[in-house]
Amino acid sequence: LNGDNVIDNEQDSSTCYETAEITLQVNPMPSFTLEAEYLLCINTNGTEIINSPVIDTGLDATLYTFVWSLEGIVLPGETGSSIAPTSGGTYSVIAIDNATGCASIPVDTFVTVSEPPVIDAEVTSLAFADQHDIAVTASASDATNNSIAIYEFSLDGGSWETNEPNDSMYTFTDVAAGQHTITVRDRIGCGESTITIMVMDYPHYFTPNGDGYNDTWNIYAIGNQPDAVIYIFDRYGKLLKQLSPTGAGWNGTYNGNPVPTSDYWFTLEYREPSTDEKKSIRAHFTLKR
Known part of the structure; x- marks a missing residue:
């Protein structure tokens, strides 16, 4: 095939040959983009979805066929132009043009899971000490849900505090005696958890x-x-x-x-x-x- 779209066999001039013109049709691959990351909110027991994002290719489902996969495994039954994820991980989609059969390159995105944290609080100082401290720890209820959390901590409705880089722990120092309410949230959203704790001492x-x-x-x-x-x-x-x-x-x-x-x-x-x-x-x- 030369530059003029002509088939030409010139290897042996003594051999009969024929020259013919052909027309090539170039069909573009389907093209679309996804957000780099989506956020999936679940509750603390990991079974109820509070808020699910929609991963949408933006293509017309009547013109294209879609193949969705999660962590490299094809999701059966998911053939639409969008998907509502129910778990975290890397999602990938290929769009196939129904008219031409041309397929897009796989497009990936990552779904991050967030949930109200499981929290625990402990008074680390002795009763009747000159200073009372409360150590708080937070964690996801399910370590396998691809949750990457940065937690923030609040004492009695006060300002939100964090302890980077160890974002799962925070210590409130010089806390007054009596009952306190501690609230913890994931910085990226999806709810809060609250716990109450008593500091033993006496009213002055x-x-x-x-x-x-x-x-x-x-x-x-x-x-x-x-x-x-x-x-x-x-x-x-x-x-x-x-x-x-x-x-x-x-x-x-x-x-x-x-x-x-x-x-x-x-x-x-x-x-x-x-x-x-x-x-x-x-x-x-x-x-x-």
Whole structure:
């Protein structure tokens, strides 16, 4: 075939030959693009899809046939121009022109899975320490779902914090005593998880004035130790109250009568939450009216 689209056999001039013209038709391959990455949101048990993306070639399904595959394995039944993925991984699609039979090159994209994380929190400081710290860890519920997570952590609705490059852990330092709510989310979206945790310590003051705030006094996070023993004294050592660890606390009265604004003392026999070791503490707090 020479440059003039003419078939010519000139190898042997003594041999009969014939010259003829032919017409070549060039059919273009189907052409399309996909996003480099799509995000699939699932719930924490990994079975319910919260939000599925649509991988769309943008081609007319009446003019083309499509072959979809996941991680190199053809997906049977998926012959449309788009697909809604149900799991993470590398998806590939080939488009075939029904009129010409020409096939495109495989076009790949990656589906990232995100889910509300599974979280755990632990108070790493001892009860009644000068500073309380809470260590939080987060992880995907299914390590095989191609989730690549960067987690962010929030304490009691505060700002979102992260701990790059170790994005699955964060430690809140110098945390106040009492109950705290910790929320964790995947930075790329798809939901949040929340956990509550108690830091054992005592209120340094309370105000039993009936306004609904700080009206009673008790040890924070002692309710799961019903065998703990709590006594309250005035500054002269007079026993005013023996508290139940599981009760509402002291309301600032003695024999039904309000006691005055002052400092009061308490003793506590308890078990250290992190070691279960029996301990005791003696300290004071302020009653304000």
